[in-house]
Amino acid sequence: MNGQVMTRDEFKAELDRLLRAHFPAVHISTYEEERVLEVVKDLAGDLTCSIFGWSASHGVFEIDHHDHGVIDSKLAMADLAAALETFEQMLQSKQAEKKGLIFVLLDPTTYLTDRNANPIYARKLRDLIHRIRSENRVATCLIVTPGSAMPKELERDITLLDFPLPTREEIRIHVDRLFAHLALSPAIAVTEGERLKERFTEAAVGLTLSEIRNAVSYAVVDDLRIDDRDVRHVFLQKRQIVRKSGLLDFIENLDLSLDDIGGLDRLKAWMKRRRLAFSEDGRAFGVQAPKGVLVTGVPGCGKSWSAKCVAAAWKLPLLKLDMGRIYSSLVGSSEEHIRQVLQVAEAVAPCVLWLDEIEKGLPRPGAHIGDSGVSLRVLGTFLTWMQEKQSSVFVFATANQIDLLPPEILRKGRFDEIFFVDLPNEEERREILSIHIRRAGRDPQAIDLDRLVELSGPAVHGPDVALTGAELAAWINEAMINAYHRRVEQGEKAPDVGLPDFEESAHGTVPLARLRAEEISALRRWAQGHALRASAPG
Template identity: 40%
Template sequence: MRGYLRAGYPFLAVESHEEERVLEALAALGRELGRPVRPISVTAARRKDVEHDARTCLDAVSAHPDAAIFVLLDFHPFLGDPIVVRLVRDLRGRLEGRSQSLIFLSPHVELPVELETDFVVLEWPLPDAATLRALLEAEARAARVPLDAELAAASVRAVQGLTFASSRRAFRRALGEPDGLPSGNTEGLVAEKRRILKRTDLLELIDTPPALDAVGGLGALKAWLLEREAGFGEQARAFGLPSPKGLLLVGVQGCGKSLSAKAVARAWGLPLARLDFSALFTYGRSPEQSLRRVLRLAETLSPIVLWLDEIDKVFKSVGEDESGSEELQRLFAAFITWLQEKTAPAFVVATANAVDRLPPELLRKGRFDEIFFVDLPSLAERSDILGIHLRAHRRDPARYDLAELASSCEHMSGAELEQIVIGGLFRAFRDGRDLTMDDLRIVAKATVPLYRTYEDQIKALREWAKTRARRASTDHGLAELWAGQR
């Protein structure tokens, strides 16, 4: 902002919910540059009994002879008026000649095409940790709640990503509740953040992601995750390692891609947020703008795992000339640029099913650290997965012959194996006894795996993956299976 003002840019637009904070910062900048800040809003004009509309506001700007920074508050609704738009454009020469700048400040900036190229649109950064720390300390003093360093740091981490005003509200509430900050509990703050993020609908914080040992098989993927975990620390930076960027999991449906994506967060002890790409299109502003906002938010929340599920569904028409809309192309370009250039430790885990729909640019080196292919589970992996689901339903796997069951479940996915355990439990429950091996056998026998229907697609997927992805499984049984397929 300082740079633009110093360089004498006449037109700027700032998108922020934090009017007060932005005006304060602008006032400081204005003092530094010797250009007083003049906030203007249609309601302010009304109070002074002047004719109060957008045009009068602009006339007032036009009539002002001295250096100044005009801040037009919540002006965007008036930009639908062609005369207002023209008046703004007419101001350009005047503003430049008098070292004046005109800034639109509102929570939502959407410029008409006539103004798009004239304006520089800036997003106001959310408060950083030091600012939040100072705020918290001031609030705690006022509430007479003593905070130790650890609790203060945890509280700041808990609200990071919120605006200044929301953080203050969250701090006040948590300081005022006896079982909140006074008893060392930051859960209220985290809940507040989740509530606020929920309202944006673009980033969803996920409470308790599954642990890595809820994922059966996929040994190579797990080994990679454990190796890369250390990549997040200061020591890794000092050693010269780049911060891990992200992971793409492609593969057969129901084999644990989404499950593993979530488990990464738990394995690395990081918060997990899900970014819903399709929601970007329904958010009431340009998807690209929404994306930038949500990525910036993710960066403020980092270190974090950012989960993008089923990206093939969103990006399927990128590159197809007719159906791929320009909006989507821009969104995609913005996303891969961010992926490549981000420095914040926001680790992206993306999943995809139909790889032929993925734009090749996404798969290029430098976008993701690794691309893993998740195949149907091998014999040993099936037995592992069955054991996990028996345990999840409070049954001791040792009481069942998993090797036999697994061998009768050829071509089944993890999701189908889970259904076998559940189906068996239903049978047993119906008959008023505990689960037996027979229940599992019978349900397995009656199950027709999706493989029957999708055999060709799955084989094509394997073929694709051979040269483009690493196998997520360490199991050698699969290698034979692959060889047999040729």
């Protein structure tokens, strides 16, 4: 997960070294069983090895490295213990003396790691490994399955190896072939152009080749054509990955943009520049993908809304993590959850990972008492990943109580920048009001915006007090409710929502800035030396 991502050729070279070094057991973590077997067959041909596989559905079978299929299924023993015993017998055969042997176990983890699994399976596998090692046999047992769970007694005997997802170059070749195949059908209209292929390639990073093929096929059957609009089907395929994790939410914001953020001009300008780093031209120029941003400040002033708008403007999937989902009462589960979240995010990349109220899941050291150090280990895993990640996962973290965060997470190298969001000034309140009035289906010019700005600021609520963006949205909704109630009572002739509806509810609002004045003052003092203002002065 950390460091440079391995390519297929690098994986092949590493597995080749392990086979030549006669490592007795290698665990290959992957969902792409077919691609792994292709690599194993190629290596077996170079090393003049025989390959025997096992699965619960087929038992033991011989795999021909000249063919991508099974050529012999005569040893149909579905039981893993019997299969391992058969492999041990093969080590004593004349064939083993002439050629090397590769044993491939497909999805054996149910037999090995299930809570009620018979311990004989792990013991039998360990016996096979020890026999290969003690008798100096030219043989290796490959365990091919998703995940990396292994019985504790086998941990020191098995070498872990992750099979990489397709690289951008491999995906581009695959997309070219899919488009060429579709173009052969007179019934399917294929939009030609390198730009469309590049968009499909960029969107498909993180998917397996079969998932890419499924997404393209799904896009075609809808209208028998493939064009720019079908890129979203690739993102829908990524949504499946997120939903299966159970720890992340996939947020769709197709109709939003940076223009839907009221104010916060400096933050928006910063985001517009960072978007260029995700492009192919940006990578070719030498620009590294941005790590992320931490946005703190007054609650209700647009932090969460900005995360949604940024992902939509960048046309990237938005994954939301509620930090409360990470922690579990089971020993080791919390650490496994954070690793799983980061792995899913990297699989879906390029994407935006939204950590809402990050301080609740990664508190400073004083808040770790009583959790046996779990939160410290979760924090360590996250910080290491942020420091070393190479994938295009942009972390958008929001925090209301910045003082609860550990200082390690605030230093440079974790996030690219830290922004502070304050109460909206007059111009920002005008912009926010216009956006929400427009989203309510009304013309902002038909309402006295100057008066609304006045009603929502210090003139009504007191010095240094103004309504937050969330309070402005709620205020507009309250005015709409008043207008609708009047329409129900008086009929179609009743006047539409107007200034009186806003004035009616303005004086009954108790702003957050008044209730939490001391906290907001403390936030402002902290921001003076630690963060950039998200809004321009004035």
